[in-house]
Amino acid sequence: MENERYWKxxxxxxxxxxxxxxxxxxxxVRGEVKIFSYSRGLDEYKKLPKLFVGKNExxxxxxxxxxxxxRGDELYVKLKGIDDRTQAELVVGQYLFVxxxxxxxLPSGKFFHDEIVGCVVVDEQGKKFGxxxxxxxxxxxxxxxxxxxxxxxxxxxxxxIIQSVNIKRKEIVVHPPEGLFDGEMAE
Numbered sequence: 076m077e078n079e080r081y082w083k084x085x086x087x088x089x090x091x092x093x094x095x096x097x098x099x100x101x102x103x104v105r106g107e108v109k110i111f112s113y114s115r116g117l118d119e120y121k122k123l124p125k126l127f128v129g130k131n132e133x134x135x136x137x138x139x140x141x142x143x144x145x146r147g148d149e150l151y152v153k154l155k156g157i158d159d160r161t162q163a164e165l166v167v168g169q170y171l172f173v174x175x176x177x178x179x180x181l182p183s184g185k186f187f188h189d190e191i192v193g194c195v196v197v198d199e200q201g202k203k204f205g206x207x208x209x210x211x212x213x214x215x216x217x218x219x220x221x222x223x224x225x226x227x228x229x230x231x232x233x234x235x236i237i238q239s240v241n242i243k244r245k246e247i248v249v250h251p252p253e254g255l256f257d258g259e260m261a262e
Contacts, residue, residue, distance in 0.1 A: 092132040092172040094189045095179075096150075101164055106157040107142075110150050110171060111212055113188045114179050117145050120152065127172040128154065135172055186240060188217075194247045196221050196230070199238065204228070204256045207247065219247075228256060 096110040112120075120143040129135030138154040145151075152171075157163050181187065188210040196204045196219070205223035210232075217232040230236065230251065238248040 091175045092127055092135065093175055093178045093187065094132075094170040095173050095187075096171040098128070098166050098169050098171065100167055101160050102151050104160045105153070106159050106163045107144075107151050107153045108157075108163050108166065110152050112150055113212075114181060114185075117143055117150060119179065120150065123173065123177065126154070127174075128166055128169055129172065130169050132172055184240075186242060190242050191219065191232075191240070191247070194240070194242075194245045196247050196249055198249060198251065204249070204251070223256065230255060 094113065095115055096112040099109045099111050101107070102109050120140060123140060126138050126140060127135035128138055138156060141153040141155045143150065143152050154166075157166065178187075191207050191210050194207045196207060198204070205221040205228065207219045208222045208227070209220040211218045211220065211229070215231075215233075218229045219232050221228045221230050230249070236249050236251060238250050240247050
């Protein structure tokens with residue numbers, strides 16, 4: 076079957092891949108998908124020669140971008156080879172990756188979602204609350220889904236809560252509002 080070859084291909088790039096967006100949902104019947112971009116705008120996607128699509132960086136498929144469109148403040152991408160709704164539904168929930176050298180440079184104090192995921196969340200005294208497992212983008216600010224012993228906690232990534240982020244140590248120091256992590260015990 077033609078679709079199967081897409082899922083069996085692997086990349087052989089020596090460079091690391093980095094997630095730049097997540098595919099959210101199908102739009103229409105011609106294979107177009109809505110994406111949740113982590114930092115790029117319409118013009119930046121138009122300049123990319125190729126994207127890697129997959130659930131993680133070890134199982135990706137190379138695609139060329141056929142078109143990118145704005146609808147309001149949302150981005151929609153059409154990938155070459157994904158030509159109908161059924162094919163597009165297969166990539167919903169997957170990520171768009173680029174090789175590290177094509178990744179956009181962020182200003183100081185800004186981080187990519189995949190850099191935040193996996194960071195340990197602690198308070199100023201070192202008490203561990205949990206580990207960031209997902210970043211959800213909202214208009215005011217992102218929310219970090221922190222996996223704790225008692226379940227997930229959605230923590231606003233706001234300046235009055237986040238005290239520091241150390242990507243090399245994979246640690247986020249927070250001053251949480253009262254009640255955010257109630258009942259959570261340090262490990």
